[in-house]
Amino acid sequence: xxxxxxxxxxxxxxxxxxxxxxxxxxxxxxxxxxxxxxxxxxxxxxxxxxxxxxxxxxxxxxxxxxxxxxxxxxxxxxxxxxxxxxxxxxxxxxxxxxxxxxxxxxxxxxxxxxxxxxxxxxxxxxxxxxxxxxxxxxxxxxxxxxxxxxxxxxxxxxxxxxxxxxxxxxxxxxxxxxxxxxxxxxxxxxxxxxxxxxxxxxxxxxxxxxxxxxxxxxxxxxxxxxxxxxxxxxxxxxxxxxxxxxxxxxxxxxxxxxxxxxxxxxxxxxxxxxxxxxxxxxxxxxxxxxxxxxxxxxxxxxxxxxxxxxxxxxxxxxxxxxxxxxxxxxxxxxxxxxxxxxxxxxxxxxxxxxxxxxxxxxxxxxxxxxxxxxxxxxxxxxxxxxxxxx
Numbered sequence: 001x002x003x004x005x006x007x008x009x010x011x012x013x014x015x016x017x018x019x020x021x022x023x024x025x026x027x028x029x030x031x032x033x034x035x036x037x038x039x040x041x042x043x044x045x046x047x048x049x050x051x052x053x054x055x056x057x058x059x060x061x062x063x064x065x066x067x068x069x070x071x072x073x074x075x076x077x078x079x080x081x082x083x084x085x086x087x088x089x090x091x092x093x094x095x096x097x098x099x100x101x102x103x104x105x106x107x108x109x110x111x112x113x114x115x116x117x118x119x120x121x122x123x124x125x126x127x128x129x130x131x132x133x134x135x136x137x138x139x140x141x142x143x144x145x146x147x148x149x150x151x152x153x154x155x156x157x158x159x160x161x162x163x164x165x166x167x168x169x170x171x172x173x174x175x176x177x178x179x180x181x182x183x184x185x186x187x188x189x190x191x192x193x194x195x196x197x198x199x200x201x202x203x204x205x206x207x208x209x210x211x212x213x214x215x216x217x218x219x220x221x222x223x224x225x226x227x228x229x230x231x232x233x234x235x236x237x238x239x240x241x242x243x244x245x246x247x248x249x250x251x252x253x254x255x256x257x258x259x260x261x262x263x264x265x266x267x268x269x270x271x272x273x274x275x276x277x278x279x280x281x282x283x284x285x286x287x288x289x290x291x292x293x294x295x296x297x298x299x300x301x302x303x304x305x306x307x308x309x310x311x312x313x314x315x316x317x318x319x320x321x322x323x324x325x326x327x328x329x330x331x332x333x334x335x336x337x338x339x340x341x342x343x344x345x346x347x348x349x350x351x352x353x354x355x356x357x358x359x360x361x362x363x364x365x366x367x368x369x370x371x372x373x374x375x376x377x378x379x380x381x382x383x384x385x386x387x388x389x390x
Contacts, residue, residue, distance in 0.1 A: 011058070011059055011060060011061050012030060012034070012057075012058075012059060013057070013058045013059075013064065013065075014026065014055060014056070014057055014058075015055065015056040015057075015064070015065065015066050015067060016053075016054045016055040016056055016066070016067040017053075017054065017384060019052065019053050019380055019382075021376060021377065021378055021379070021380050022045065022052060022053045022372075022376060022380065024371070024372040024375040024376065025043060025045060025053055025055075025347075025369070025372040025373075026055065026057075027372070028368040028369065028371060028372045029041055029043055029055070029057050029349070029368075030057070031368070032364065032365055032368055033057060033059055033351070034059060035358065035360055036353070036356045036358055036360050036362070037059070037356050037357075037358070038059065038351050038352065038353055038356070039058060039059050039060040039062075039063055039230060039352060039353075040056075040057070040058055040060070040063050040065045040069070040071070040227045040228070040351065040352035041056075041057040041058075041065065041349070041350065041351050041352070042055065042056050042057065042065060042067065042069060042071060042267065042268040042348075042349070042350040042351075043055050043057070043268055043347065043348070043349050043350075044067070044267075044268035044269045044271065044272045044347065044348050045272070045345070045346070045347045045373075046272045046275070046276060046345065046346045046347070047344060047345055047379045047380070048344045048379075049276055049279060049344070050381075050382070050383035050384075050385065051269060051272060051273075051383055051384040051385040051387075051388070052379065052380045052382065052383070052384065053384075054067035054268065054269045054384050054387075054388065055067055056068075056069055063227065063228070065227060066225070067267065067268065067269060067388070068213060068225065068267045068269065068388065069225055069226070069227050069267060070213060070214075070215075070217075070223055070225050070226040070227065070265040070266060070267055071226070071227055071265060071266065071267070071268075071334065071336070071350040071351075071352060072217050072229065072255075072264075072265050072329075072331065072333065072334045072336075073262075073264050073265065073266050073271065073329050073334070073336045073350065074262045074329025074330055074331040074334045074335075074336055075179075075261065075262050075327060075328065075329040075330065075336075076264070076266075076271065076327050076328075076329045076336050076338050076348075077182075077258075077259075077260065077261060077262050077263055077264040077329070078182050078260075078261060078262075078311045078327065079274070079311035079312055079327060079338075080201050080205060080264060080274070080311070081182050081185050081186055081189070081197075081201075081260040081261070081311060082122050082182075082185070082293065082309075082310035082311025082312075083205055083284075083285060083293070083310075083311060084185075084189045084197075084200055084201050084204065084205060085118060085122060085185055085188065085189065085310070086285060086289045086292050086293060086310060087204050087205065087284070087285065087289070088189065088192050088193065089289070089292070090285065090286060090288070090289045093192050093193070094118070094188070094192050095118075096117065096118045096119045096122075096292065097117050097118070097119065098117060098118060099113070099114055099115065099116055099117055100113075100116050100117070100118060100121050100126075100184055100185075100188060101113045101114060101116065103188050103191055103192065104159070104184070104187055104188065104191060106159065106163050107163065108163040108164075109163065109164050109165065109166065110127075110165070110166050110167045112127060112167050112170055112171055113127075113163075113167070113171075115170075115171045115172065116171045118185070118188065119297075120171050120172055121181045121182075121184060121185055122181070122182070122185060122310045122311065123175070123297040123300065123308055123309065123310065124175050124176060124177050124178050124181060124300070124308050125171060125172050125173075125174070125175060125176075125297060125298070125299065125300060126171055126178055126180075126181045127167035127168060127169055127170065127171040127173075128162070128167065128168055128176065128178045128180050128181060129168035129169060129176035129178075130176070130177070130178065130179070131176070132168040132176075133165065133168050135179055135180070136158050136161065136162050136179075136180045137158065137179040137180055137183055137253075137257055137258060137261060137262075138179075138253055140152075140153050140238035140253070140254060140257070141236070141238065143157055143158060143161045144157075144241070146161060147160060147161055150240075150241060151237075151238055151239065151240055151241050152219075152238060152239045152240065152254050152256060153238070153254060153257055154256075155183060155186075155187060155256075155257065155259075158180070158183065158257060159184065159187070162180060172298060172299065173299070174299060174300065175297070175299065175300030175307075175308060177308075179258070179261040179262065180261075181261075182260050182261035182262075183257065183258070183259070183260050183261050185260055186259055186260025186261070187260075189201075189260070197216075197259055197260055198215070198216045198259070202214070204284075205284060206274075208282075208283060208284050209273055209274065209277055209284065209389075210273075210389040210390060211266075211270050211273055211274065211389070213225070213266065213267055213270055214264055214265065214266045214270050215264070215265055216255070216259050216263045216264060216265070217255050217263055217264065217265040218255055219239055219250065219251050219253075219254055219255040219256065220239070220250050220251055223265060226265055227352050228352065229249035229250070229332075229333025229334060229352050229353065230249065230333060230352055230353040231247060231248040231249050231332045231333050231353055231354070231355055232355055232356060232357060233248040233252075233332060233355065234246060234247055234248055234252070235248055235252035236252070237251040237252065238251065238252065238253060238254050239251045239254065248332035248333065249331070249332045249333025249334070250333075252332060253331065253332065258331075262329065262331060266350075267350075268348040268349065268350050269348075269384075269385075269388045269389075271338050271348035271350075272338075272346050272347065272348050273385065273388075273389060275338060275340050275346040275348070276346065278290065278293065278312075278325070278340065279340075292310060293309055293310045293311065293312065294309050294312075294314060294323065294325075295309060295310070296309075297309070309325075311327070312325040312326070312327055313325065313326050313327055317342045322342060323342055324339070324340065324341050324342055325339075325340045326338060326339040326340065326366075328363070328366075330354050330362070331354070332354065332355075333352060333353060333354070334350075334351070334352065334353075334354055335350075335351045335353065335354040335362040335365070336348070336349070336350050336351070337349045337365055337366060337369070339366070339369065341373075345373055347369050347373070349365050349369060351365075
């Protein structure tokens, strides 16, 4: 890793249309990436529903990052899963007050499962706390040993294992972020729709928005146009029982297991296109559905006022549309941020690593993007959406 930031300075490459009024965004991305030796980054910014900036950034001669290059988005996937559930409710196929165990035919050891409704599942009130019992979506070896099933695991293996465990708290008693809850939501989508999770999301949510590049990512193989991923860490593979050591982004976790909680790949323009859908009722989600997405949970509003809705973190504010909404994503080889502001802005920033020898925080990109946005003197009037979405 020694010397990488200097190399980065020598090989800074930017693609996409340069917009002088928004040069502050480029400067922030450059400073962020060079300080951490990040080799691939991407940014898209919208203003009043128009795509005003779409850029790819690279600090490596080996990589060419386009505005349409694909990155793993990790937990930004959750807004797609929650929206798919809400769409099924909108279409009369489902109720958010139905217990998930009833839908999936799960017979759990802990009777409190009977109170885990889809509301609680999607608002992270389901009763699982990874700080207490670990994250089952990343406990592949333990689950394999306990159940006597081979690696790579199937979703059904994780569900069977968790159905045999005691819940960490009574459902609805508190907020605790749960990847497993969203993995379960993916299985609900499949059971109720009769389609695969990926097919349902693509057909019902993405196709109407002309988002065609997005897919579920692979653990090792790359889709056409997908970037590569980096980490300073390695670990035992969970893709087979060999126990061999692999680079952390390539098999230390199963992308197949993560599908509905963290499995999508996308470009930054795709993500701000998606974010725009939440600005107003449409044929995808109507006003009732959007109200469900933003609804305040029964518990779990934080001291500084934000709460987790259906797939988004939400902070009510007094200006503009009345709320800022956002989500971050983090996995080995991935750090992502998607923000919608009350002032009619949105941005998506994507990176191909989340850790490096500098030890610097990756969460700093949030403040960096707000700094860039607040520094804009005059917002451009152009719209790049037609360039990227036919």
